[in-house]
Amino acid sequence: MPEDAGGPALEPTLSEWLKARAETARHLAAGSAHTVDDGWVQRLADLLATEGSWQDQYTDLVALGSQDGRFPPSSR
Structure with a gap:
């Protein structure tokens, strides 16, 4: 998707x-070996x-x- 100079950039977002997803996955994987406590729940x-x-x-x-400027609804 071409971007205007100074306009929104898709790649950093x-x-x-993806970084947040990886952090969530690591946290969940590590959490299975730990007791669930208030701190763990807050981090999750x-x-x-x-x-x-x-x-x-x-x-x-x-x-x-997109043509109408909206993300399509899920078909699920």
């Missing part, structure tokens, strides 16, 4: 979204909120290239 909540935020930003940026 995608990169950060923070990671999942970060992933949700990056997903929203990513879909908003992808939607910029």
Whole structure:
């Protein structure tokens, strides 16, 4: 998707979204060996909120290239 100079950039958002997903996966994998406590639950909540935020930003940026400027609804 071509981008105007100074306009929104998809790559940094995608990169950060994938990073948040990897962090979430690592945390979940490590968590299975640990006792679930308030700190662990808070870290997981923070990671999942970060992933949700990056997903929203990513879909908003992808939607910029669509005809109606909106991301399509899921067919699931």
